[in-house]
Amino acid sequence: MPQNQAPGRRPRKSPYLFMALAVILLVVGIVIGTRALNAWNAYTVAAAITPTPSPTVRPIAVTPAPNLVTFTPAPTATPSALANGSTGDMVSQLQQRLKDLGYYNGAVDGQFGGGTKSAVQAFQKQHGLDDDGIAGSKTLAALYSDQAQAYRPTPTPKVNDTLSGDIPLLVNKWNKLPDDFVPANLVTIRDVAGDLLLYDDKTFQGVDTAVNALVSMIKAAQADGITPWKVGGAYRTIKDQQRIFNNRVSRYMNENSEMTRSQAVSRTRLTVADPGCSEHHTGLAFDLNVPGQYFVDTAQYLWLNEHCWDYGFIMRYTDDKEDLTGIIGEEWHVRYVGVDHAKKIQALGYCLEEYVEYLKSHQQ
Numbered sequence: 001m002p003q004n005q006a007p008g009r010r011p012r013k014s015p016y017l018f019m020a021l022a023v024i025l026l027v028v029g030i031v032i033g034t035r036a037l038n039a040w041n042a043y044t045v046a047a048a049i050t051p052t053p054s055p056t057v058r059p060i061a062v063t064p065a066p067n068l069v070t071f072t073p074a075p076t077a078t079p080s081a082l083a084n085g086s087t088g089d090m091v092s093q094l095q096q097r098l099k100d101l102g103y104y105n106g107a108v109d110g111q112f113g114g115g116t117k118s119a120v121q122a123f124q125k126q127h128g129l130d131d132d133g134i135a136g137s138k139t140l141a142a143l144y145s146d147q148a149q150a151y152r153p154t155p156t157p158k159v160n161d162t163l164s165g166d167i168p169l170l171v172n173k174w175n176k177l178p179d180d181f182v183p184a185n186l187v188t189i190r191d192v193a194g195d196l197l198l199y200d201d202k203t204f205q206g207v208d209t210a211v212n213a214l215v216s217m218i219k220a221a222q223a224d225g226i227t228p229w230k231v232g233g234a235y236r237t238i239k240d241q242q243r244i245f246n247n248r249v250s251r252y253m254n255e256n257s258e259m260t261r262s263q264a265v266s267r268t269r270l271t272v273a274d275p276g277c278s279e280h281h282t283g284l285a286f287d288l289n290v291p292g293q294y295f296v297d298t299a300q301y302l303w304l305n306e307h308c309w310d311y312g313f314i315m316r317y318t319d320d321k322e323d324l325t326g327i328i329g330e331e332w333h334v335r336y337v338g339v340d341h342a343k344k345i346q347a348l349g350y351c352l353e354e355y356v357e358y359l360k361s362h363q364q
């Protein structure tokens, strides 16, 4: 107990001491109050600029574009490019997205093959992109954006009409396809047939229905002991045909310096169709051969001539119809027209030109 304080008595306090305490409390109060206010301000500013996981941040999930069938979220990591031969989850996501939009009908298996490439090309074409079939950054950005459009089939001519429909598509030197013609549903033959066939070119493509029929036919031939079979020609673009045609013209002119260009063109036309006039543009025609043998001398030719009709194929060019087809006999060239048409053509003994005329005259 302090010495200067008498026991039992409260110490006396100076009024100045109360005033000093009041001032100190006031100052402390102001300081704390200001700090709290600053902290609140800082919090509200931060809250305004920091995104919060609210549903309104991703309107695409709530309101998909009208063309979208379903919305597939974009991959979390962006690869540099996906192309023929790519594999993995990114490819599966790509296939699923193409499928949702109606460009892809194949399996979502993470294997980037011919079918996936065709689907990418169809998407690129419809969106004004370079149709190289490679899903690079531009294509992927368009594909996963909400501007991506669902598949619209090419308006004319419709190859698939020739499969289910009234009159098979006729292509010859008098019936040229439009320059921008591309058949729908091209697939890489090897993706479907695998080792069943040999290939002059492993990237050969055809329309899926025709390729499936080809596979059924060759399986039946092999069951009869007729093998091997090699694909020597299949789908060809009009640009490919232009290049083949021009190369042949140049070769003739190089070989014979006295040959004029028009002479070289005439000579080329004996063996090479004009661009737009080859049946190989349809994706429905295949050249079949046997390695190392002239096809007409083989058991394969005899089997094909007897059975191709049952699988929807016709022997398209025979010597006796050369005047009508404009093409000399090509016993190795088969054309898919569907089983009904093929059987009628066989029964009538017509070439395709005659058969199309026949159908037209019976429709009216």
Ligand SMILES: [Zn+2]
Pocket: 233, 280, 285, 286, 287, 330, 333
């Ligand atoms: Zn051919």
